Amino acid sequence: MGARLPGRHRRAVERQATYGEVIAIREFRALWYAQGLSLLGDQLAQVALAVLVYERTKSPAATAAVYALTYLPSILGGPLLAGLADRFARRGVMITCDVLRALLVAAMAVPGMPFPVLCGLVFFVVLLSAPFSAARAALLPEILVGDRYVAGSALQNMTNQAVQMLGFAAGGALIATLGPYRALALDAATFLASALILVSGVRRRASATREGAKPSMWTMTRAGAGLVFGDKKLRTLVLFAWLCGFYVLPEGIAVPYAATLTSELPVAVVTGLLMAAMPTGTVLGGFLFSRFVTPSGRLRVMGWMAMLSCAPLILSAMRPPLAVVLALWILSGIGGAYQLAANAAFVQCVPAERRGQAFGLVQSGLMAVQGMGILVGGFAAERLGPEPVVALAGVMGVTSAAVLAMLWTESRGDVAARVRARATA
Template identity: 50%
Template sequence: MDDARVKKAGFGAVLAVAEFRAMWTAELLSVCGDQLARVALAVLVFQRTSSAALTALTYALTYVPSLLGGILLAGAGDRWPRRDVMVAADLARTALVAVIAVPGVPLWVLCVLVAVMTLLGGPFKAAQQALLPSVLEGERYLVGMALRNVTMQGAQLAGFAGGGALIAAFTPSAALALDAATFLLSALFLVTGVRRRAAIAQAVRPAWLSTTGAGIRLIWRDPALRTLVALNWLAGFYVVPEALAAPYAAGIGAGATLVGLLMAADPAGSVLGGVVFGKWIPEHVQVRVLGWLGIAAGLPLVVFACRPGLVVSVVLLAASGLVATGYNIQGTVSFMRRVPDAHRAQCAGVNSAGLITVQGLGAAAAGALAEVLGPAHTIAAAGAAGAAVAVPIARAWRRVGVVDR
């Protein structure tokens, strides 16, 4: 019975769902545009200031404010129709990026606009994650999440690779204008392809901060939700190779031109992992081994203590990314199924905001530790620490792990 269900719920089956197809296309457009914008902003700021510090600050602004958006604004998807929240965020970002693309915008204005644009990504993503379980049911939800992982990782790679070529052919402002167009097209796909569902019925809407606190309390009081969040936040350890790609490449004599190859290895492994776990491994098996996958994702990184060459390093990073994708996809599916619909957007926002935070802290700590241990041994230490922390998480999952079907 399980085998028949898995065969039926393939990538083609989820793409046959018109609403999911519209959401998937909208997200794909946005991700491609965002990656292009990150490259364009870095080039634009450096051209105008010749400052590496200001360039790095602007790049950081394309990530950091989503922490606040994920915590403070995610509840919008529980208070208003989720499709409306996504469309409103897309339209607002269209306007913001259009202003950023205007040549000669003062640098401080540009930074503020970029921060606000990134802030709006929090409620968009939370509303999207909360809506997906209503669009895809049963096995299709897991397969749909796997398909999203495959295509979004591929879009990030394409956006980074194609962004440089596009900016070389045109200008950063033209690339930013294209990013604005992707947000507008995303909103159009959502309006025309996704049914508007009413907001979760509430006789009296609680205060905004009360809603935010309710999501955090819900996660904290449920052992299964706490365990799934802890599993997801292992990324704070496993982001270290990406953060140290440049100094590690220099340390093994690979040269600056191959830094991109090292950074692309984990996403490439994630793409393969999305196919493996999305199409070939039954969901009940994934649920059973979820904790063990968290441990296994760190083990390839331990080998970096031996300072392997470029090819072996790429293979190890890809293997870690492949395994991590398994617990990320199934962990998110199990988390969203377990959260009551009335709090899905807020809880998704808290989970995502925490993920961004631990990745930032992990990258910062790795940089400091690498000054003492060196990049290779820091990566190995992060892998060992991640695997060690995952052991009690895996034991906890054995006690509380269930899947709500």
């Protein structure tokens, strides 16, 4: 019998997946391309809708109301519709959602569409994103095994951030050239292209639910809630995910924050820099965290990284200059890379046949905490000013992260063992 290896050598044999080997998997490439294409179209559509609604109503309130519709359906529909990803074949759910969204957005692109109808179409387009996202999230662990899942998730997260920055930056110029109606038609085409990529690039799989054992949607929703919130490990991981409600708050009040900073740059330019800071940090953190930290090491430092995502915001109370604020917000984005570890641990703890419902519940909560955080932060900033509100969000976030880190320390052992087993296999 050979000698037992010291702990540091046992950890060294944990294999870390590379981006190259993940991209080499055909099915992942199809999911990656389809997601990026749909997201780019969505960013373009958000700008086009804002322009279209304001042109037709000249009302900031109406424009804000339509934008709010992009949050509400995910909060309401996620828990109920995400179960479709477990009830039916996940590839089929994604393709169906893409085709339906293409038809709805094409209807929005018809000139002269009445405003109430336009709002209804927006609601249903966003509503369909809940089962699509749940199906994609549940399908990804079937395609990427072990540490490939973390590398693939990191690659998708970095792509999402890059596409969002590109979409918002180029959206205005493209809409100025094409007009809002043609831009919406282009968005409909991105959904159709996404569906075609999924048809050709992702193989058919049976549904996760056994044939003849298809409970009602309400029953699946209750069972999913019981699974996610009834287990201590899963509950802690979900709360780690929802911690983002604290550290995304600054983006929601970036405009008033920019107005308080002393800078020779226009407020609009400063606002853009502020809103790009955290996504930049997220891209950098995701790359470093997935590439240079071992799978089990990510679980050990997850609590510290979560605290890092909020701690830099506390220094906003000192009213630092623009360059320092940007550095602090980028550092906060780097800390947000802990979400990769939380996501991977969540996948390990949820049965494969119930991942769709579980991911849907988490996603709905994410939308809710982000929307509520930005809403509360906006009201508070009117009374206290943006800097104290950002600092207060940092204090509350660090406190919550510290509590979650202690809870996670008590229960991470068996999850780490599973992750190590997959990483060394």
